[in-house]
Structure formats: C-alpha cells, structure tokens
Amino acid sequence: MFWQFFQDALFAAIAAIGFAAISRPPRRAYLFCAVIAAAGHSVRFMLMHSAGGGWHIVPATAAASVVIGILAVLVSPKTKVPAEAYLYPALLPMIPGVYAYRTFGALVMCLYNGGEASFSHYFYLFASNGLTCFFILLVMVVGATVPIFMMKKISFQATRHNSSL
C-alpha cells in the first residue's frame, strides 16, 4: 500500500512537471507544481483507498482539488507566480482520461450497433462513463478555483514585488 501511494505521488509529480512545461511557467514554479500535484493526487488516492471501502472518485477528486487550490494560492506569493500557473499542471494528473476515452468509444459503438440490446448496452456505457467524466471535471475545476476567489487578496497580490503576504 505504501509503495502504491509513493508511486502515485511520484508519477503525478512527473506528469505535472512535464505538462507545466507546455504552459511555460517561470522556472522557479516547476518544483512547486510537482509538490502540489503529488499532494493533491495523494489525497485522492488515500481517500479512495481508505478503510471501509473508500470514497467514490467524484467526492475524492473534489477534496483533492480543494487541497490543490489552497496550496496553489498559499505558495503563489512566496514564489511571486500567479496561482493559476500551478493549477493546471497539478490538476492534470486527475483528468478522467480513461472515462473520457470509454465515453467516446461507447458513443462510436452505439452508432455502429443498430440492434436494440447492443445499442442499450453501449448507451449505458456511454452514459455511465460520460456522467462520471463530466462530474469529475466539474468538481476538479470548481474545487481548485474556489480557493482563488475565497482568498482574493492573496491570489491577486502574489506578483507584487514588496508584498507583505
């Protein structure tokens, strides 16, 4: 379990650094992107694998996204980088890629299979995966951006040269 937890944090950090590079943040931001992504993904992992069956992926993602949003806002004045620069790379490892892939696949299979039974089966897969994918995305974005608006003073003074924050 510990090894899985460690792997999860490590690969989330690697993914965050690589994807952060696409949006060209300042160099000093890379390390924090990795740490925030690892922390967020670890929170989700722990919640989903906690004793008593674990949380469903949607609330676990919401909690992890709030953690990511809060950390991004708190770190941004220290590094003088806007909090948004940390959000995307840190959230990306939680993007429901497999659900999105299955949703798309099921939609294509619906079109290919005209029979009622197989169409119903693939439509069920489409709706089930699509809804999960949609709600994961929704709570990810809501959870991560709400702290920016809750802590506006910190968020929008992050780049100030002589900020006292």
Place this chain on the structure above:
Amino acid sequence: MAKMTDSAGGCVFRPSAKDLCAFLSDYAGWLFSCGATCVRLEKNVGRIASAAGLRADLSIFPRHLHITVSDSCRSFLFTAVSSIHDCPVNFAMNTRLSKLSWDIADGNVDFVCARRELEEITTAPAGDNGRLPLMVACANGAFCRLFGGDAVAMAVVFVATFAGFIIKQVMGERRVDQRVTVVVCSFVSSVLAAADGLFALGSTPSIAIGTSVLYLVPGIPFINSFCDVVDRHYICAFGRLMNALVITACLSAGLCGGMVMMNVGMF
C-alpha cells in the same frame, strides 16, 4: 534614462489619457493572450489606470478587447480596441505582466519605463523548445502509469507522445491552423500507440491508446472558462469553452481516425 520621481521618491506615472488608453490596450491584449483570466485582466488594468489617477472599463470578447479610459467625472473618454494575439499560453509572460502592474501601482516605474518593459516582455523569446517534447513525453508516460498502464504501455505512450509533440511544434512553426494540427497529432499518436495492442507487446493496450493523446487536451481554456463563469464573464467563458470543445472534438476525430485505420476496437 533618468526616471521621473515625485517628492516621496516614487516614480511618476502620469501619462495622458490617450497614451494610457493605447498602453492599456496593448497590455490587456497580451495579458489575455498569454492565458490570464478575466478577473486578473480587470484587476491589473484597473490597478494601472488608478496609478495614473484615471479609470478604465473593459469589454472582453473572445477575439477582441474594448477599453475605455476616462477621468472620475467622465469629462473625457478614450476608447481603443485590440485583437487577441494568437500565441500559446505563457505563464512566465503572465507573471511578468502582473508584476509590471504592481510595479506601476507601487511607483517603481514611470510611464516610459513601463512602455519599454511591456515591449521587452512581449518580444522576449518564449524559451527553449528543444527539451519540451522529451518533458511532455515523460509526463504522458507517467500519466499512463497513473491510469494503470504497464511498463510497455508507458514506453509506447512515451514514443507516441514524443512523435506527436514534435509534429505539433513543426506545424505550429509553419502557422498551420491549431485545429488541423490537433487532428494530425492525435492521429499520429494514436496510430503509434496502437502498436501495443497490434503486436501484443503489453497487457494494457487500451490504456496506452487512450492516454497517448491526452497531451493535446486544452486544460487551461477549460479551467479559465470556469473562472470566468465564477466572475460572471459569461460571453468570454462561453468563447473559451467553445474553443476548448472544438479542440477536444478535433482530438477525438484524430483518435477515431487512428483507431479505425489500425482496426483497433474500443471494448
């Protein structure tokens, strides 16, 4: 060049309203283009205008910005329109532009210096592109692992992403339409990732092919569109969301084309 300073030692930021309007129009156009949210745009522009003792009002549209500069009693008004630049998201630029607004507000730069600084920020080279494909390929490989892919799937995704991202860079340099670029890159990456299943290399071929195109997901427009909704910039939010959805549709079309060509089933 000597800076103009006031009696307290701070720099004097007192451009004419017309000059300020032109400056803010450029500033806002670049800030929006590099991936800033509407709330940041309004705050930064308002901060600069306040430093000059004026007020600025913005209308933010998906492709253009209207800015009006006036004094507090509206005895004069100047309006400028700027187009959004077609440049990739750049948080280093976003950071420097935000810092410039605070430097102006805190009296650290005068108008001439601010103009020069803006010019320098917007013409600075975007950075080293050489290592980018390698970094993105490593990231997508790690991503594959997070979704439960095995070592072979990770290696296949690494190669597929590396090739796709280099094509993306080459097409970007040649100014090919972003949507066409995404279709082509998605197609190439999915065809390469299909090797995992076709040659029975690993045990998680569907994860490899599903992950191989995720580096093309327009995450920042999705996140920014939600931020704009929270701040009630609905038109801009809708514009960003539509842009992100069109890119996602292009990504899906390329993926589908690759899978049909390689005769790979999804279930």
